[in-house]
Amino acid sequence: MGQKLEIDKKSQSVIKAGWIWKLAYKDARKNFGRLFLFISSVIIGIAALVAIDSFNRNLQNDINDQSKELLGADLEIDSRRTIFDSTFMVSLDSLDVEISSDARFASMVYFPKNSGTRLIQARAIEGGFPYYGTIEMVEGSDIASFRNGKAVLIDESLAIQYDIQVKDSLKLGKGTFQISGVVTAFPGTTSINADIQPTVYLPYERLEETGLIQYGSRVNYHKYLKVRDGELEEVKEFLDPLLEEYNYRMDDVEERKEDFGRGFGNLYKFFNLLSFVALILGCIGVASSVYIYVREKKYAAAVLRCMGASGWQIFFVFFIQILTIGIIGSILGVIHGILIQYVLPIVVSDFIPVDVAPQISWISAFKGLGLGLIISTLFSVLPLTNIRFIAPLIILRETVEKTGRKSKFKYFIFALIVFFPWIFSVNQTDSFANGSMFFGSLVLVFALLWLVAKGLIWVVQRFFPSRSSFIWRQSLSNLFRPNNQTVILVIVIGLGAFLLSTLALIQNSLLGQVEFAGKGERSNTVLFDIQPYQKDEVLQLTKDFELPVQQFVPIVTTRIKAVRDSTVAQIQEDTTSSIRSWALTREYRVTYRDSLIESEKILEGVFQSEAVDDSIFISVSDNLKEGLNLQLNDEIIWNVQGVEVKTYVGSFREVDWQRVQTNFMVVFPEGVLENAPQFFVLITRIDDKNVSARFQQELVRNFPNVSAIDLTLILETVDQVFDKIGFVIRFMALFSVLTGLFVLSGAVINSKYARLKENVLLRTLGALQKQLLQMTIIEYSYLGLFAGFTGSMLALIASWALSIFFFEILFFPDFISLAVIWISVTFLTVFVGWINTKSILNKSPLEVLRKEV
């Protein structure tokens, strides 16, 4: 029997062993260059994450803080385009609350100062509204004159466009008003709203002077309530049954906040996707750099093992380095993220109705710091675990039998690695299903890239061109020789290409949603609210200006009374009914004609051009079919201004709602609604700006109630607005792209060390610079092309799924972006590989070996 070994536990300690810390520092001094890309991935990834997260949080906080300003009151009641019922008003007045009213409608305004005309939103206000927030105005404005009914206010965009100052006047309908103020911000509205359709605010008592409120005019009536603290729920409970009875809609601050959130939903979602991508890229960056770093360190580890260091001690030497750099990277990332966050509110201020104060969000900062540490730790521990089991024998001979040792710790870390992105994606998307989908797709992509890499190795080995030139043979065999980097580089490059392409495609689809028509021969001017008695004169005026009448459409307002033998009230009471409330209670604007128009296509049934006897077959759009859960021949009874009209569903139509023209959910045949109260809409195209201005001036003088919308102006404004949103999307996406590029470059640069000895040896044996460069280009081209192509193709599938299921938008595949990314990724891979080899070739083989090995 041998002697029993007694180990001095102190010498095996990891924490107490000072040499571990010292060696970690000493070793890192010379390795800082190699770890630079690792730290860069952490910095950029965390910076993007913190900037996005801080901005989202600050926005949410500011919305909460300024939420009452989003509405300007505690409650808003919308009468849904009818005048408030007098009985309802009696009930409302019985409440001990402050009440204000407004009426909003579109109209043309005329500025006598310079004969300018423009479609605006008129907003007649009565009472102390807004109760929360202040009406911000330019210097010299006077709110008192507005409040006591003497003057009107106008939006700043209107004042700038027509060079209007305080004390100038304007004509609205038949009334002429003095302007006492220029509004820069009104609670609850954004400057985007003001740009697209600027508002003229007038005292309610002077509304009649305009003479614009006529039959068929689209007027929105609202009541605003200011409730005493603590009484809001009580007031809501009192109002709920009344609102149901009169079919009015109530909005409170919470709902407005939700609406606002929904309005920016896709932007939030995109930002969350960016965070996810930035984080995953950071993880890949960390894992790949540490993997390659550890491989380089195996001889140092084996030497330490020979000197008597334990596996854990060696592990901690390198872990301390990685962790320290991870901490530094995370702190720098957080600082950069905070700095970027100061820029964001300036960029987005125009289309957000609250002031986003650029403050440090400590939650985001700590979240960034925490995530940075988790990424640095988790994704470095797995490759580092291998170093614990380095056989010291490799010092004596290169090939050592594998011990086949299974480490429980390694499995534990692996489980955490799987779990972490999953939890993060669920947290980011606020949905278990979506988060799991994100994560699942990523795992699938990872697996497919692994398969492609293995497939590539197999194909090259199986069909190896044995008779080709030395350069081809050498570069291709690099793909499968021992110590090859095919799998790791294909996965890293492929994932990078996948994430970048997915972002580009999603960005394109999001931007695609905001593309507007209005080019070529399409209509660009719409005249609204033409009364029947004005019909011929307006047509004549249009002809006098030699303008084409592209559409002249009658519009009748109506409501649904019954669907399939059940009245609206019965359906509402029926809790099992699948009919949607919006479809049942809305005010419908329908038309009648004898044929389909360009933007329509029959999906089912037959379009009836003229009513025969009592059988009136209407045509219904596909979205209304869904809303009312309709089948062909279903009966619908309409209340047309008090007259019941029984109809049957004759056909279902697909309608292209994006077209600039009048589109309808319901089209009646001719011979039914001709005598119903109605108004007309005329659509034309005016190419010359001067003609457009003269036509609009003539129109507003002769027919003050008729509104002309110059879509050119709106389209330009909308384009500008979406350019800004696009800028924000691109600006934020840039961080993920940068992270991706750093990660890719890092992986390829690190691969230099694997090829170093071989290249130096070949150089020593007389290989020409040209030959070595050619070999590098061929090897890296293969890797870049295969990985990039696989990544791009997978991105096409992923972005389609994301568009449809996550963003719920149309998918616009952009093959040009895809090809550009594919080529760029390949080029970057080859370029960095070329730079690597070049740096070796410019020095003597001995110099390189001494410096680098």
Next chain:
Amino acid sequence: MSSILSINTLSKTFQTGDRSITVLQDITFDIAENTSISIVGPSGSGKTTLLGLCAGLDQPTSGSIKMLDIELGELNEDERAYIRNQHVGFVFQNFQLLPTLTALENVMIPLEIRGSKNIAYKAEELLDRVGLADRKDHYPSQLSGGEQQRVAIARAFISDPKILFADEPTGNLDEETAEIITDILFSINKELGTTLVLVTHNLQLAEHTGRILKLKGGKIVEDKAISV
């Protein structure tokens, strides 16, 4: 004289695919304390494998290795590492210095791992002993092959090992430098009374030791004492 290393019916077989290759077969010998021994033989005879096993860098397929009366086969990798740190020194053919540490830091490493304090002085003394006092702050890449091997020798002796394993210590050096290294190695070894196990195919170098063990085809074919 008692044995510091006792090898008994040692065998080592490697598995390569379906084939198994027996590199060492039924090796038995003892090494007494404060002696020196050379293991010689042609390439592929199993010299390096034997050295790796004796030093506890690898596990045998069968047989036993006792170092200081401790059965190495019963120890796990960390326990063997502990034994190496306490009692074993190494000099390798390729020097195997840590490229990111200076000469002085490389020499200090075994004692740092042991947890010893105030070791810089001893390391400097050893560097002075091998003639590199003025190169202590140089990195391995700034030293010649001979200088690197001198640093490695200083590192091997700093922990006062009971047994020193040297694998072709002059194999990568020119004749003149090899002579210098041989002189340094043997003189320090003599001074400190360390047991030296030398693996080489250079018979001239082997003759510096007191005993030569000749291997061929994985078996000991000759075990002869040398009168120095």
